[in-house]
Amino acid sequence: MDLIIAKYNYWIYITLMMIGFYAMIAKNNLIKKIIGMNIFQTAIILFFISIAYKKGGATLPILTEADAHAHGEHVIQVAQYLNPLPHVLMLTAIVVSIATLGVALAIAIMIYRKYHTLEEDEILRAIK
Amino acid sequence: MIAEQAPVLIVVIALMSAVATPLVGWLKKDLCYPWVILALLGSTLCSVSVLNTVMHEGIIHYRLGNWPPPWGIEYVIDHLNAMMLVLITGTSLLVAVYSRRSLEAELPDRTVYFYTLFLLQVTGFLGIVITGDVFNLYVFLEIASLAGYALIATGEEGAPLAAFRYLILGTVGACFYLLGVGYLYMVTGSLNLADLAEILPRLYSSKVILVAFAFFMVGIALKMALFPLHLWLPDAYTRAPSAAGALIAPLMTKVAVYIMLRVMFTLFRPYFSIELLPATKIMLYTGIVAIFAGAVMALAQRNFKRMLCYIVIAEVGYMVGGVGVANTVAIRGAILHVMNDVVMTLGLFAVAGIIAYKMKNNELSAFDNIFKKMPYTMAAFLVVALSVIGVPPTCGFFSKWYLIQGSVMAGNWMFVVALLFSSLVNIILFFRIIETGYYDFGAAGAGHGHAHEEGPAVSEAPLSMLIPTFIVAAAIILIGLYNQSILVNIINFAVPKL
Numbered sequence: 077m078d079l080i081i082a083k084y085n086y087w088i089y090i091t092l093m094m095i096g097f098y099a100m101i102a103k104n105n106l107i108k109k110i111i112g113m114n115i116f117q118t119a120i121i122l123f124f125i126s127i128a129y130k131k132g133g134a135t136l137p138i139l140t141e142a143d144a145h146a147h148g149e150h151v152i153q154v155a156q157y158l159n160p161l162p163h164v165l166m167l168t169a170i171v172v173s174i175a176t177l178g179v180a181l182a183i184a185i186m187i188y189r190k191y192h193t194l195e196e197d198e199i200l201r202a203i204k
Numbered sequence: 205m206i207a208e209q210a211p212v213l214i215v216v217i218a219l220m221s222a223v224a225t226p227l228v229g230w231l232k233k234d235l236c237y238p239w240v241i242l243a244l245l246g247s248t249l250c251s252v253s254v255l256n257t258v259m260h261e262g263i264i265h266y267r268l269g270n271w272p273p274p275w276g277i278e279y280v281i282d283h284l285n286a287m288m289l290v291l292i293t294g295t296s297l298l299v300a301v302y303s304r305r306s307l308e309a310e311l312p313d314r315t316v317y318f319y320t321l322f323l324l325q326v327t328g329f330l331g332i333v334i335t336g337d338v339f340n341l342y343v344f345l346e347i348a349s350l351a352g353y354a355l356i357a358t359g360e361e362g363a364p365l366a367a368f369r370y371l372i373l374g375t376v377g378a379c380f381y382l383l384g385v386g387y388l389y390m391v392t393g394s395l396n397l398a399d400l401a402e403i404l405p406r407l408y409s410s411k412v413i414l415v416a417f418a419f420f421m422v423g424i425a426l427k428m429a430l431f432p433l434h435l436w437l438p439d440a441y442t443r444a445p446s447a448a449g450a451l452i453a454p455l456m457t458k459v460a461v462y463i464m465l466r467v468m469f470t471l472f473r474p475y476f477s478i479e480l481l482p483a484t485k486i487m488l489y490t491g492i493v494a495i496f497a498g499a500v501m502a503l504a505q506r507n508f509k510r511m512l513c514y515i516v517i518a519e520v521g522y523m524v525g526g527v528g529v530a531n532t533v534a535i536r537g538a539i540l541h542v543m544n545d546v547v548m549t550l551g552l553f554a555v556a557g558i559i560a561y562k563m564k565n566n567e568l569s570a571f572d573n574i575f576k577k578m579p580y581t582m583a584a585f586l587v588v589a590l591s592v593i594g595v596p597p598t599c600g601f602f603s604k605w606y607l608i609q610g611s612v613m614a615g616n617w618m619f620v621v622a623l624l625f626s627s628l629v630n631i632i633l634f635f636r637i638i639e640t641g642y643y644d645f646g647a648a649g650a651g652h653g654h655a656h657e658e659g660p661a662v663s664e665a666p667l668s669m670l671i672p673t674f675i676v677a678a679a680i681i682l683i684g685l686y687n688q689s690i691l692v693n694i695i696n697f698a699v700p701k702l
Contacts, residue, residue: 100372113375120379120386127390162389165339169382172346179350180371183357186364203362
């Protein structure tokens with residue numbers, strides 16, 4: 077139980093990822109598959125953001141006026157700030173996932189225009 | 205000074221001209237074709253110059269924006285990726301030349317968008333190969349994949365659904381790769397390939413590293429259509445427009461094999477991938493199964509392009525199995541086979557595109573009496589087919605030779621059997637076509653073969669399609685003849701020290 081509570085964000089990430097994965101593989105409707113894909117990608121974003129977290133009250137890496145005075149010319153204490161890099165990586169990953177979503181929806185529209193349905197089994201029957 | 209910037213120019217030229225293509229097309233639609241060829245010619249020249257530099261002066265480190273490596277993104281070019289760069293730019297240049305007539309027939313009103321996506325796809329491939337940063341690699345992987353999905357979706361009946369399925373599985377593959385990057389970042393705090401390779405050996409006992417390795421391998425296996433994960437490939441490549449198929453089929457799987465080599469032997473040390481984990485053993489057996497399954501399923505196909513797709517799946521088995529044998533000779537064979545397979549698959553899909561263009565279909569029955577109708581195309585086809593079968597002096601023989609030699613040295617007889625079995629099946633596959641091509645089954649019962657002395661009129665493919673196909677056929681023979689100097693000058697440096 078301790079294991080679950082202490083790392084609850086990782087458990088949420090795994091659960092979300094599995095939900096998305098299930099939807100992508102098992103659902104028959106193409107839009108549901110796309111939604112599953114998006115949940116899957118969002119789970120990975122949650123994972124990366126969790127990596128950036130530090131225990132002990134670390135905050136956003138923004139230097140205020142007071143910080144600058146307090147530290148003077150000393151080196152900034154890394155432990156006080158969250159790691160900004162995973163957040164930056166995830167900005168890129170969000171862009172990628174939006175692009176993927178766009179392409180997927182565009183293809184879904186193409187399919188709908190041709191076959192007037194988004195159910196995979198009906199489309200397969202129409203192709204054959 | 206330009207020579208110094210050549211590494212980045214390879215990617216930048218392709219990317220910038222992709223962005224500019226809609227503008228060029230807006231000015232004048234016909235300008236797109238020369239524009240794309242010009243851009244790819246630029247990229248090709250840069251990559252040849254980079255290969256030349258690497259061969260004479262060693263590994264190139266190019267710092268983007270002059271940020272030092274662990275923090276900034278770095279392009280690292282050694283012999284392996286210099287070779288891949290030349291292959292990618294050369295292939296895309298040939299396909300660009302080839303694409304014109306095929307596009308006029310298949311996608312007459314969408315050429316501008318086709319060429320935009322075409323260049324984006326090439327950008328993605330080049331970026332994957334050139335970069336020395338694992339996250340940057342992910343971004344380029346997605347650029348290449350997204351452009352690929354869109355290109356495939358524009359194909360014939362059923363292409364959108366094939367592209368959609370590819371998109372779903374491809375996204376899973378790329379996301380697994382990204383998760384692998386995440387787990388590595390978690391314990392090392394670095395994204396630079398060389399830096400990670402330095403830090404990782406201290407952590408080889410960590411479970412996190414094992415998870416990362418597993419995610420990497422499964423993600424990449426999805427992208428390269430390794431046997432149990434190949435389901436997206438046949439539909440997608442069969443239904444894609446011919447020109448898109450000729451670009452994607454040779455490059456996508458081979459670029460994925462390149463990523464696999466990088467992850468196994470540069471990111472992780474060879475002794476981790478080979479000795480600490482049973483990874484190579486699993487790869488060897490998956491490779492064997494892939495070869496058998498690909499060969500058997502290729503036999504069952506009535507459609508030429510579909511048959512080629514299963515051959516591609518079997519060839520992926522060659523390379524993965526070759527790495528799985530895990531000795532220097534077999535890995536050398538696998539890397540040589542990456543090069544050969546790009547050229548051979550390009551040749552096969554180029555011929556398939558010509559058949560589709562002239563005969564309007566790709567069923568095997570389209571080959572009836574084809575040697576008389578299209579003698580030049582079929583001459584090129586014969587060379588490519590002999591190379592896929594593995595007849596000397598074509599290049600296919602030599603890579604197969606090293607693969608077999610390596611697995612004999614390692615005592616892996618199953619892999620030897622699989623390779624020979626696949627060669628036999630390829631003989632059946634191609635001689636079936638050649639037989640159909642020589643005889644006129646449509647006019648059976650006409651008595652002697654001499655009854656057709658005048659034969660059907662020769663109606664060859666247009667020159668813009670024939671010339672690239674001939675260059676490919678010539679390349680197959682030249683790579684075969686000069687395989688020793690390619691091995692000594694390039695590939696031996698690319699083989700990891702075991």
